Amino acid sequence: MTTPVATGPIVVGFQSTPEGHAALRQAGREALLRKLPLLVVDLSKEGHDATPSTIEADLAELRAEFDAAGLAVDIAPPEPLFEHSEHVVKVAQEVEATLIVVGLRHRTRVGKFLLGSSAQRILLEADCPVLAVKSAADSHT
8 A cells, every 4th residue: 555645735824924934944945845836825914904915025035946946836815814823724725735834933821821822723723744843033942
């Protein structure tokens, strides 16, 4: 019996934060290593604002590498009706993602209690493997 080869994209939830950039870089490396497309879920908007953000500037360097490798980079637009974790899991399920990459940040106990953890919800609700990445700043704390 052989294991089926995953062909769904690498999905990454992205905000323009140190954690978001760390997750984006790792997701790009994973996608290039596995020769799979990258799908960036735009989490930059809050509330009911669904206008596309300007994450293209953050993706410019990755796009050059992906163009050279012949792989696609797509953006899933903001979804104002979902929490960030719900949006990432929903998109990953729709595209049958091979892997989800999320950025982690340090939070106080009170912050965790009040706001919960999007990364934890993604870990618990995703149908595919999840890779959690710390930013360089958090890896020294």
